[in-house]
Amino acid sequence: xxxxVRDLVHVYHPGTPLETKALDGVTFEAAKGIWVxxxxxxxxxxxxxxxxxxxxxxxxxxxxxxDGVTIRSGEDSLRVVRQKVGLVFQYPEQQLFEETxxxxxxxxxxxxxxxxxxxxxxxEKSLSQVGIGPEFFGVNPFRLSGGQKRRVAIASVLSxxxxxxxxDEPTAGLDSAGKRQLxxxxxxxxxxxxxxxxVTHDMDLALGLADxxxxxxxxxxxxxGPPELILGELLEHDIRGLVIPPMVRFAGKLRDLGxxxxxxxxxxxxxxxxxxxxxx
Amino acid sequence: xxxxxxxxxxxVSFAYPESSEPAIVxxxxxxxxxxxxxxxxxxxxxxxxxxxxxxxxxxxxxxxCFVGGLNTRSDEGRKEARKTVSMVFQNPENQIIAAVVEExxxxxxxxxxxxxxxxxxRVRWALEISGLEKMSRKPVYALSGGQKQRLAVAGAIAQKxxxxxxxxxxxxxxxxxxxxxxxxxxxxxxxxxxxxTITHRLEEILLCDSCVVLSGGKICWRGTPVNLFLLxxxxxxxxxxxxxxxxxxxxxVDRGIIGPETMPVIGDMVEALCR
Ligand SMILES: Nc1ncnc2c1ncn2[C@@H]1O[C@H](COP(=O)(O)OP(=O)(O)O)[C@@H](O)[C@H]1O
Ligand SMILES: Nc1ncnc2c1ncn2[C@@H]1O[C@H](COP(=O)(O)OP(=O)(O)O)[C@@H](O)[C@H]1O
Ligand SMILES: [Mg+2]
Ligand SMILES: [Mg+2]
Numbered sequence: 001x002x003x004x005v006r007d008l009v010h011v012y013h014p015g016t017p018l019e020t021k022a023l024d025g026v027t028f029e030a031a032k033g034i035w036v037x038x039x040x041x042x043x044x045x046x047x048x049x050x051x052x053x054x055x056x057x058x059x060x061x062x063x064x065x066x067d068g069v070t071i072r073s074g075e076d077s078l079r080v081v082r083q084k085v086g087l088v089f090q091y092p093e094q095q096l097f098e099e100t101x102x103x104x105x106x107x108x109x110x111x112x113x114x115x116x117x118x119x120x121x122x123x124e125k126s127l128s129q130v131g132i133g134p135e136f137f138g139v140n141p142f143r144l145s146g147g148q149k150r151r152v153a154i155a156s157v158l159s160x161x162x163x164x165x166x167x168d169e170p171t172a173g174l175d176s177a178g179k180r181q182l183x184x185x186x187x188x189x190x191x192x193x194x195x196x197x198x199v200t201h202d203m204d205l206a207l208g209l210a211d212x213x214x215x216x217x218x219x220x221x222x223x224x225g226p227p228e229l230i231l232g233e234l235l236e237h238d239i240r241g242l243v244i245p246p247m248v249r250f251a252g253k254l255r256d257l258g259x260x261x262x263x264x265x266x267x268x269x270x271x272x273x274x275x276x277x278x279x280x
Numbered sequence: 281x282x283x284x285x286x287x288x289x290x291x292v293s294f295a296y297p298e299s300s301e302p303a304i305v306x307x308x309x310x311x312x313x314x315x316x317x318x319x320x321x322x323x324x325x326x327x328x329x330x331x332x333x334x335x336x337x338x339x340x341x342x343x344x345c346f347v348g349g350l351n352t353r354s355d356e357g358r359k360e361a362r363k364t365v366s367m368v369f370q371n372p373e374n375q376i377i378a379a380v381v382e383e384x385x386x387x388x389x390x391x392x393x394x395x396x397x398x399x400x401x402r403v404r405w406a407l408e409i410s411g412l413e414k415m416s417r418k419p420v421y422a423l424s425g426g427q428k429q430r431l432a433v434a435g436a437i438a439q440k441x442x443x444x445x446x447x448x449x450x451x452x453x454x455x456x457x458x459x460x461x462x463x464x465x466x467x468x469x470x471x472x473x474x475x476x477t478i479t480h481r482l483e484e485i486l487l488c489d490s491c492v493v494l495s496g497g498k499i500c501w502r503g504t505p506v507n508l509f510l511l512x513x514x515x516x517x518x519x520x521x522x523x524x525x526x527x528x529x530x531x532x533v534d535r536g537i538i539g540p541e542t543m544p545v546i547g548d549m550v551e552a553l554c555r
Binding site: 012018020040041042043047091093145146147172173174175176177178179201202203204240241242243245246247248249250253254257259265267268270271274275 | 322323324370371373419422424426427448451453454455456457459480483515516519520521523524525527528531532535537545546549550553554
């Protein structure tokens, strides 16, 4: 049971002077209960990829299948897929359109034909999961702060009971408190068995939270593996648009100088190692 | 390299018309010419409201704000403020005007009534600095979010303003783009441009001369970046996030392994450990 992407190609405006190959052979898999981080330079195709995972865009080549169902245009499969995979956009403004927070979050389950009492239950549950209280139910989503909008956008996806959540730069623009809350929520959802696909350009987050990291470069899947493996590759090769967290470079530098320290993104672990291994 | 006052806040408070609570309260602040100042604080603490006073997008409900020595309440003051201060905001969608990249960058200089060669030169310079020179003829809608953000920066600096305000303008950039932009800002700073950086990311304030932290619309802390980093857990209460290297630096300083005079950058920290 997973999202399986095989040799995915996406071309914008094919056959026109504006033709752009945004994805050029991407292969990876995202399973339930697993956190996959997708990283890559600006323009590497992350947002394009995200929109393929719930059939908002359709492949120019290759395939995307959800729990064994391949996404194709104009079929019932598209309906199933859209409910199974919830997509939270890069800018929440692109997603919010109803007049009240309640209606916004009710839109999905209504659309999928949930019975009325179930709709109410899912809406209240989803909003409480993201920490939006009943006092906001009647508020126009556009009046909310950036962090609140983002949380409502997530609730409006959760209310359809998706198995997978695809989030495009969900922490951008949040302050550190907002970010911590959001990441804690995603960890909870993962623990509940949801598959998380987290598009981010924050390497600290990707290395610290993901089970598996996918590195995109110019529309191609360049690296795919657990954070430790990606870290080794990153230190060896200069990958466009990706910056190795300075702390990891610091650790690398100390190792070059003979300190016995691990390559880590955990400051306490590194400090402990430095204390133990003063200069050899 | 700091000189006379570019902007000066005297006990400035501001409340939005429809709200009962003021967004900023009793702000006293001087921004000197050539200074690079960081304005920090959690979402809703009043950073954008403060910044919008600098180019007279907002005028104080109470107190006074001066830009270039003129009160922004007066017509001349407002004009001076608009000429002096360019802003780049968090959401690039709201600040791009034209349909093609180079036309958008030319918009500001054209409005200044510059000669065509000067406009071309400025557009070239701004696009090069922002790393968009290869995209000059691209339609704006075909840019990704990060590319749009860089376009917004190019548009603002093409006017060569004495002061540039970056209101969380790096939010949508990838780390390399962010680093490139920091290099741009450093270059603009060394040319004497006054810079105001609004951000949650402490790695962006390393080169600043000073910082102020806002909480509930009030200035609750002022000082240098290094003194700010030393505050540790207090930072989180203000919605600030220390990057790994700064947290590492703080732990090593607290344990007495390196001195607080060491800067939280890789080179200085390695040198201190090898001493
Ligand atoms: N609607 C669109 N029309 C044409 N080109 C696009 C469109 N959206 C994105 N692109 C192009 O596709 C490439 C990938 O963009 P995107 O998926 O947004 O990347 P990322 O999210 O990694 O920044 C970029 O070159 C971008 O300019
Ligand atoms: N246009 C507006 N109308 C009413 N209230 C606003 C408006 N813009 C901001 N506020 C309020 O003013 C306060 C400060 O907001 P802002 O200056 O945007 O903070 P920051 O930039 O630090 O996130 C917040 O409580 C916010 O809700
Ligand atoms: Mg994107
Ligand atoms: Mg703001």
